[in-house]
Amino acid sequence: MKKSLKLFTVSAATVLTLTFASQSFAATGTFSDLGNIASKDKIATLQQKGYVNGISANRFLPDAKITAAQGIQLIVNTLGLNIDTIRFFKEPQATDYFPKADDNAWYEEALIIAANNDIGLPADLDPDKIWTREEFTHQLILATEKHGRLPMINIKPIEFGDLDDLTIDYNGTIQRALVLKIASLDAQGNFNPKVEITRAEAAELVYNAVEYLEAHPAPTQTPVVDVEE
Template sequence: MKKLLLPFILVLLLSLPSLCFADTQPFKDVDGHWSDKEIQLAYKNGIMQGVAADLFNPEGKLTRAELAVCLDRIFDFNFDNLRFIKAPSPADYFDDVEENQYYSQSVMELGFFNVFDIPDRKFKPDEEVARIEVAQTIAKCFEVKNLNVVTIQMWPQFNDIETTPDLAFIHNTGIMKGRGEGGFAPKAKITRAEFAAVLNRTMSTIKLALPNENEVSEPTVQIDIRGEVKSVVKDGDKISSIYVEGVLTEDTRYDKATIRITDDTAIATCVKGADLPVQDIHQGSIVEVTFTGPVAESYPVQATAKLLRIIE
């Protein structure tokens, strides 16, 4: 009797894959789609979600808000090494991004690191994004996170767009390739299914860029000036401006600057977790400063500090 039951049980188990061999993917609209496995992997790794509990909408177009959220998940942008005089908000970077939206925090973090090239402060979160914007923002993320990837030295040629370093990087890493006969289709809107595949290849490239999976690269921003604080101006108990003199190097833009300090200025220290209030900036402090907004091209230049890193 036991010999008869065993084959029966095996047949029963095999006939009920939903009980014993269920996919981790809950989406009913991707079965048979070319991206089924790509979507399953992106979902399993927590880097892309559906549009509903059981729907992914693979042919739907990716929005800029979705792009920001997914890039934040995969590159892990944060302010852990920064201390703000005033807590930042999305409105500090974009005029049309409200608080408490599912994308607000991600947009704010990517906005701080200038991942998106948006000069008019209009993020347009619901706007569908083109392939070229996806390529440019991913390349920028690698740059900001200090992720160096060894690739073959190729300068791909496309018949519909001039090749840039960003495009060469994206192409040579295999994150995104051309589309059609010799073109990149830069203005074509990218679908959610296509982006799932792009994210998976991006994740694989990130792993190649890190010595080990536990190492986290600290995000960087452009340094406008590095030098010694020569004078400090206070408004009551608060520092309102500093004057800095330094030496021009390959990674700096100015050697002398009068720099305004505002409530929106982020203060960072060289030692993560160190407690060094902005009030402790004094004559003789060595700082690195990134500017925000217009720079008065006088000499010394005049600008507002976006990020002030205290070196010593």
């Protein structure tokens, strides 16, 4: 019995991983387990666009936690990152960039795409690590700024209750996320940086990031043409 239970648990986790990260289930209908989730409309929009999926046609599991690999896949999908214009001299592998990765894992392509789009992922990335709110937000902001070619801006730092809990290296990106209203504080004025991020929270953040980019499109790059007189 214990062996069967273990196998079932692994199977369920695998399904959860694949459905959040890819398009295993068609975006038909709506999720039935978002009743008390404030961001349910945003999640529904992402579902309709094919960015997020549930473990079934109508279950999203909003309170489930996400791994680094799942978070990266979500960022890659929603920002439309790709490697279409890159020519490789040899077939790339995830371990070329992240030694802790598995080249046979479902997330390999997402990690290769993320690495070649230079979105600031650390070389010691552990794809199976559960990400915290500050980790996901940090990586999302770096990717959003890079992909959207957002200009550097001077901001007035926002004070919040648990600022001292924030990892120092993430302070700048978290502050920009708050100023740009991609992220927000809770009712008590805290960011909860060390709390493991949920599927619902991650989905809301990427929705806000995409919405910001749509409202602030990257400037068109005009090619320089030499004209002979």
